[in-house]
Amino acid sequence: MNAPIIQQQSVGSSTVPSVRVKSQYWKRAFPYYFMILPGLLYLLIFRYAPMFGLFIAFKKYSPFQGVWGSEWVGFDHFVRLFTESDFLLLLKNTLILNLLDVLVAFPFPILIAVLLNEVGRKYWKNSIQTIMYAPHFLSWVVIVGITMLLFRTQDGGINALLGSLGLNRIELMTDPHYFRFVWLFHNIWQGAGWGAIIYLASIASIDPALYEAARVDGASRLRQILHITLPSLKTIILIMLILRLGNFIDVGFEHVFLLQNPLNLEVSDVFETYIYRQGLVQGDFSYVTAVGLFKSVVGLVMVVSANAIAKRFGEEGVY
């Protein structure tokens, strides 16, 4: 499904307008540069300037001495991070959450797309899609808020129901045992339907003749999925997986932060919330910049190696 666009691009480049005369090139190209400029300025100021700002990870930044005046401390902050007792906890929590997400939440959209493709009736398909996409438009504040309302000890809908049935009420938000489950469930609830779009579009581009031939040969629906649909989705699944692996050290600040409370810190504390707490709340700017740099480098290494591995196996990769 990448093919058409790439083809069209190459068609475009084969009919390059005659730009041999320099002044003519600039006259024609000027509007394009002009349009690129605001976006380029944005990248330089808000994306690349902060990357240069990363050198404060090697300094002892103080607001009074400024970025330039602060003294250099080499790798002190990194040594502190790796020897900090919290480090292993942060790493463990981050890895467990990501592992759960990749193993359970990642396949969900694929499953939904494949099953949705089996739904023949247009009306059903459309209704299911409309409802399944909706949570994507709700913020984490709203989703966490709904969960808290439903599980209020006394009058929350689900706990009131459990109570009236004579069952134990669930302290969903304060009992640390539930944290990972709630987090994972939210991810699926919010993202699985929306995530299916990309796979649905991919399925739509499969040549119907393949299914036709399989039916003639007497292949069951399940076999058609196993031997036609899933193999056709292999490339896009791999691309999505590579992109996902690039985020393996990220958990998504807002969601975890909103679910976090002093009671579940032991399972909910991750690098992002740690950076927020130590940095913006406690003001230890240099140290958390070092933590952030560590996180960014790990992310970069993950995505580059996942991409390289994909290419080694003869797949396209992301870039």
Added chain:
Amino acid sequence: MKQLSMGDRLFTFFAYTFLVLFTALILLPLLYIIITSFAPAKDYLTRGFFLIPSHWTLDAYQYLLHNPGFVQSFKNSIFITVIGTFINITVTSMMAYGLSESWIKGRSAVNFMILFTMLFSGGLVPTYLVVDSLHLIDTFWALWLPAAVAPFNVIVMRSFFASLPYELKESSRIDGCGEWRMFAKIILPLAKPAIATFTLFYMVGNWNTYFSAVIYLNDDSKWPLQVFLRQMLVINDERVGLLNEALYTYTPSARMAAILVSALPLLVIYPFLQKHFNKGMLVGSVKG
């Protein structure tokens, strides 16, 4: 062969069941929130679990509308979303179009710069220091500018512009149409569905903005709705007050109503744009 068709029927049954259950799982909490937001406060104290309010009332909504903090943050969110989305879509589509022509020199360098920001970032504090040094703290610009462009969206839109038939542009050039006029008269009308889709995406992002408001806005009169909602719903603060007003107490109905009011603008708009998402316009984009 007969066995297989039996299997097929079972499989179809499984597919429907799974999808209907998943849909119900999404729908039921939302329906519960909607219905109970119309319940009088005393229902929660006296009735335990209930689905249908003892009588239908708009108390919760009236209560919210008379809360200056809620109203102010709602207005802030609308302002942030309208201006923010305008900036997003203008800068993104211009950049994407500018980069869509393969004969533009320096194009691949900028493309690489866009891709690289998706793989590596300066992180929270360095970005904060940049925003701080530009004196944007406590202004809405701190929400708009650092999030002006989502690099991924530029890449998707760029492939969209590049996929427009080249003959179209060539023939208008031959007819003597300037590049600017061509953009306005030919390209933009064709790009309407794409622009509509990305406008929606950016709107969602702006409306739901929370974290950047927490870090960049200390002044609570500038708080967007999400920050206000968090105080109200998640911190479980029974008495959230903004603007040094008298403290407000939120009943469960008022909380439900707040959720509904905050989710409504997007939930109302999106079905109208839904048809565009499925066209695969978004796909084929992962690759530059």
